Amino acid sequence: MAGQLKEVRNRIKSVQSTQQITKAMKMVSAAKLRRAQDAILQMRPYATKLQEMLSNIVSNSEGESGMALATERPIEKVLLLVITSDRGLAGAYNANLIKLAKQMIKEQYATAYAKGNVTIWSMGKKGYEHFAKNNYTVTDTYKDIFLNLSFDNVQQAAAAAMKAFENKEFDVVEIVYSEFKNAATQNFVSERFLPIPKVTQQAGASKADFIFDPNKEELIAELMPKILNTQLFKAVLDAQASEHGARMTAMDKASENANELLRNLKISYNRARQAAITTELTEIVSGAAALQG
Numbered sequence: 001m002a003g004q005l006k007e008v009r010n011r012i013k014s015v016q017s018t019q020q021i022t023k024a025m026k027m028v029s030a031a032k033l034r035r036a037q038d039a040i041l042q043m044r045p046y047a048t049k050l051q052e053m054l055s056n057i058v059s060n061s062e063g064e065s066g067m068a069l070a071t072e073r074p075i076e077k078v079l080l081l082v083i084t085s086d087r088g089l090a091g092a093y094n095a096n097l098i099k100l101a102k103q104m105i106k107e108q109y110a111t112a113y114a115k116g117n118v119t120i121w122s123m124g125k126k127g128y129e130h131f132a133k134n135n136y137t138v139t140d141t142y143k144d145i146f147l148n149l150s151f152d153n154v155q156q157a158a159a160a161a162m163k164a165f166e167n168k169e170f171d172v173v174e175i176v177y178s179e180f181k182n183a184a185t186q187n188f189v190s191e192r193f194l195p196i197p198k199v200t201q202q203a204g205a206s207k208a209d210f211i212f213d214p215n216k217e218e219l220i221a222e223l224m225p226k227i228l229n230t231q232l233f234k235a236v237l238d239a240q241a242s243e244h245g246a247r248m249t250a251m252d253k254a255s256e257n258a259n260e261l262l263r264n265l266k267i268s269y270n271r272a273r274q275a276a277i278t279t280e281l282t283e284i285v286s287g288a289a290a291l292q293g
Contacts, residue, residue, distance in 0.1 A: 005276065008269040012262060019258035025089065026251035033183060033244035040180055040237040047234035050227045052199075057220065059198040068166050069224055070196040077117045078109045079161060079170040081193065081232070083177040083239040084127030086146050090243055091250035093178065094126040096188045101127075101176045104190055119170070121157065123236065149240065151233055158232040162225060165194045177235045178242035184249050186242040191235065193228065 058070040082101045084094045101120070105113050112118050120138040122128035123145045131138040142157045161173050173194040179187040212219050 004272050005269065008265060008272060012265050012269065015258050015261050015265065019255055019262070022251045022254040022258065026248055026255065029244045029248035029251060033241065033248055036237065036241035036244050037180070040234070040241045043234050043237055047230045051231055054224065054227045055197055055199045058196045067220070069162060069194055069228070070198070072195050073168070073171045075109070075171045076112060076115075077170045077172075078105075078112045078119070079164065079173045080104070080118065080120045081157070081161065081173065081175045081235075082120055082122050082124075082127045082131075083175070083236060084122065084124035085239075085243040086125045086144075087247075088126065089250060090247040091253075093186070093243060093246035093250075094124075094130075097176060097178060098127060098130050100188045100190065104174065104176065121161070123157070124239075145236070146240065149236065151229070154233045154236050155229045158229045159225070161193065161232075162228060170194075175232065175235050177239045178246075180238045180241040180245065183245040186246060191231075193231065196224070196228075 058067065080101055082097065084097050088094065105118055109118055116137065118137065120127075120131050120136055121142055122131060122138055122140070123142050125143050128138055128140055128143040132140075141160075145153055145157065161170075164170050165173055172192070175191045175193050177189065177191070179189050181187060
């Protein structure tokens with residue numbers, strides 16, 4: 001009985017130690033989330049409007065020169081930019097992103113994958129480790145991007161993807177990431193990066209008419225890479241905020257589960273202690289009765 005009591009006491013101490021860690025991690029994630037949330041909420045309207053403008057320009061300029069990044073080709077070689085996190089303990093965050101990427105490959109690019117023409121550029125260690133272990137064609141060039149997250153570092157990845165697309169190394173480039181909604185909600189989405197998607201014109205709707213100054217070719221050559229850089233940076237900021245939100249929520253749930261476990265363990269401990277006391281009293285009474293007899 002004494003051994004059982006000691007075992008329960010050790011379990012209670014272990015759960016309490018784990019709970020201290022989960023509470024500390026929740027507080028750290030909450031502080032990081034505040035900064036990441038401010039960054040993406042300021043960035044998103046600007047990036048969304050730029051993407052909309054670029055799609056409109058491309059839609060109204062079909063067949064014109066200088067539109068290499070909007071050229072649609074038969075899809076034979078595919079590049080996926082999968083944005084995961086560097087660390088775990090974020091619930092199903094990384095698992096859902098990896099699942100979405102695999103689902104895309106299976107449903108949309110099965111033919112290219114069967115020929116070995118699907119390449120993954122993983123941004124974040126968790127995605128890289130999974131895809132490398134499961135024999136996908138994955139590169140580690142940008143897996144450490146969150147160690148020093150900046151627009152310049154993300155721009156390098158975007159520029160490399162644009163250059164590879166222009167050189168016909170890939171026929172389509174997709175971004176797989178989590179779109180931040182709030183601390184408890186993330187939307188796991190895929191977004192076309194290249195070729196630049198065109199706006200679907202509704203029947204009878206008039207086309208957007210832009211006035212270009214200086215000339216159209218110069219503006220497109222200057223603006224197109226910058227807008228695409230901004231698009232990828234927005235996705236990375238979305239992913240960063242989503243990661244901290246998912247980790248904060250996961251650690252909050254873990255702390256609640258630890259409370260429930262502690263409550264059950266303390267009940268078990270009290271029952272075992274009462275049983276031990278009852279046994280000892282019974283032995284004392286029995287011994288006294290034997291001596292009297």
